[in-house]
Amino acid sequence: MAAVAGLAGGALLAVLLVFGPFEIGGTASGPWRTNLLIGDPAASPTVRAAIARRGLLALNRSETVYFNATSDENGQRLRENCTYRISFDQQPDSRWWSLTLYAGDDYLAVNGDNAHSITAENAADSMDVVVAASRPEAPAYWMSSRHAGDFALTLRLYQPDPAISDDPLQAALPRINRLSCEDQS
Amino acid sequence: MMRRLVPLAAALLAAVLGFWITLNWIPGFIMSRAMEQVESGGAAINSATHAPPVTEASRNVVRPSPDILYSICPFDLSHGPLLIQARWPRNGGYASISLYDSRTNNIFTLSDRDAGRAPAIWLDRPGTAPVPDGATAVSSPTQTGLVLYRQIVEDPSRIPAANAERRSFRCDAQ
Numbered sequence: 001m002a003a004v005a006g007l008a009g010g011a012l013l014a015v016l017l018v019f020g021p022f023e024i025g026g027t028a029s030g031p032w033r034t035n036l037l038i039g040d041p042a043a044s045p046t047v048r049a050a051i052a053r054r055g056l057l058a059l060n061r062s063e064t065v066y067f068n069a070t071s072d073e074n075g076q077r078l079r080e081n082c083t084y085r086i087s088f089d090q091q092p093d094s095r096w097w098s099l100t101l102y103a104g105d106d107y108l109a110v111n112g113d114n115a116h117s118i119t120a121e122n123a124a125d126s127m128d129v130v131v132a133a134s135r136p137e138a139p140a141y142w143m144s145s146r147h148a149g150d151f152a153l154t155l156r157l158y159q160p161d162p163a164i165s166d167d168p169l170q171a172a173l174p175r176i177n178r179l180s181c182e183d184q185s
Numbered sequence: 186m187m188r189r190l191v192p193l194a195a196a197l198l199a200a201v202l203g204f205w206i207t208l209n210w211i212p213g214f215i216m217s218r219a220m221e222q223v224e225s226g227g228a229a230i231n232s233a234t235h236a237p238p239v240t241e242a243s244r245n246v247v248r249p250s251p252d253i254l255y256s257i258c259p260f261d262l263s264h265g266p267l268l269i270q271a272r273w274p275r276n277g278g279y280a281s282i283s284l285y286d287s288r289t290n291n292i293f294t295l296s297d298r299d300a301g302r303a304p305a306i307w308l309d310r311p312g313t314a315p316v317p318d319g320a321t322a323v324s325s326p327t328q329t330g331l332v333l334y335r336q337i338v339e340d341p342s343r344i345p346a347a348n349a350e351r352r353s354f355r356c357d358a359q
Contacts (some may be wrong), residue, residue, distance in 0.1 A: 001192075002192035002193070002195050002196040002199070003195045003196060003198075003199040004199070005196055005199075006195065006196035006197060006198065006199030006200040006202075006203065007199040007200065007202060007203035008203060009196075009200045009203065010199065010200035010201060010202060010203025010204035010205070010206075010207065011203040011204065011206070011207040012203075013200070013203075013204055014203070014204045014205075014207035014208045014211070015207060015211075038291075040290070040291070041290045041292070041326075043290075045205070045208040045209050046208055048212050048288070048289060048290075049208050049209075049211040049212055051289070052211060052212040052215040052216065052289045053211070053215065053247075056215060056216070056219055056246055056247055056289060057219075057246055057283075057285060057289075057331065057333055058291070059281070059283055059291055059294055060291045060294065062294075063281065063283070063294050063296065095279060095298075096278075096279050096337055098250060098252050100248075100250060100251065100252075102248055106247040106248050107241070107243065107244060107247065107248070107249070108239070108240070108241040108243065108249070108251060109241060110241045110242070111241070112241075116241065116251050117250070117251055117252055119252050119339075121339045121340060154248060156250065158279055158337070159279070159296070159298060
């Protein structure tokens with residue numbers, strides 16, 4: 001009886017660990033996290049399971065480096081009801097890149113705004129991107145967080161500079177600053 | 186004392202075992218669910234399916250990129266190898282073919298930077314049939330898995346052209 005309970009408890013713990021709101025493995029640069037073992041057969045079972053959950057069919061780091069952020073520079077959770085400024089000092093050093101906003105369920109937010117991403121083609125070398133639930137009144141690079149809940153940002157660097165593949169923390173990453181929140185004075 | 190310790194030790198040991206077994210089972214489970222979803226969306230085994238451009242309604246695989254066209258080929262090598270072919274985009278944009286085993290490992294990737302205009306990949310189980318001339322041989326550690334073709338769409342106006350180009354991606358059981 002004790003063994004059966006133990007077996008079930010261990011299985012439940014594994015499921016909670018992988019499907020719960022935890023960041024497993026990887027390294028961080030400010031709010032950005034990346035995992036060097038994405039797609040790698042050498043990944044531990046825990047890391048492989050976590051990547052299967054959140055990054056199924058991702059490429060390994062020699063081809064693409066993925067950075068994910070779920071919080072701002074101050075460690076506050078990214079939320080739909082706040083407005084953020086994402087500041088690029090320069091474009092990421094890769095053949096192609098994109099920055100995409102994903103809702104809390106890890107899919108694109110269903111909002112009809114057609115403002116889910118910014119890519120290398122429609123970006124300036126140095127720029128600020130506004131992340132907000134409604135389009136800014138002044139012209140700006142904008143990504144919509146409407147109906148995204150507690151959201152995540154994914155920065156994909158396709159065929160990055162080899163120095164970044166070797167050490168992703170060398171990448172010049174944009175800063176994520178919270179400007180305001182609707183529920184705060 | 187021992188009467189209490191033995192069940193406790195058994196429970197702890199079983200918990201570690203349950204944890205380990207479940208962790209190792211999860212990737213295969215997620216991959217099989219993804220393959221089922223892909224197949225229920227109309228994809229046939231050992232055949233390429235060109236998924237519609239990603240929209241906010243797309244729900245087959247987590248975190249899809251709205252700036253990339255995806256084509257997919259679920260494979261099963263139980264009856265022999267698979268020949269995978271494509272032609273890279275004419276405009277020099279990024280495209281790649283990546284192979285995943287049934288445990289979600291990215292076992293191989295070939296991009297337009299690595300191979301000539303018309304790449305061919307011969308996918309087989311380890312130590313089997315000879316490889317045709319001009320094809321890159323890849324051994325899959327598992328009998329089933331997925332092949333994913335990615336093509337970046339630099340601008341929405343290029344979707345029709347990119348959509349036509351990526352139809353050169355194909356998988357054929359041999």
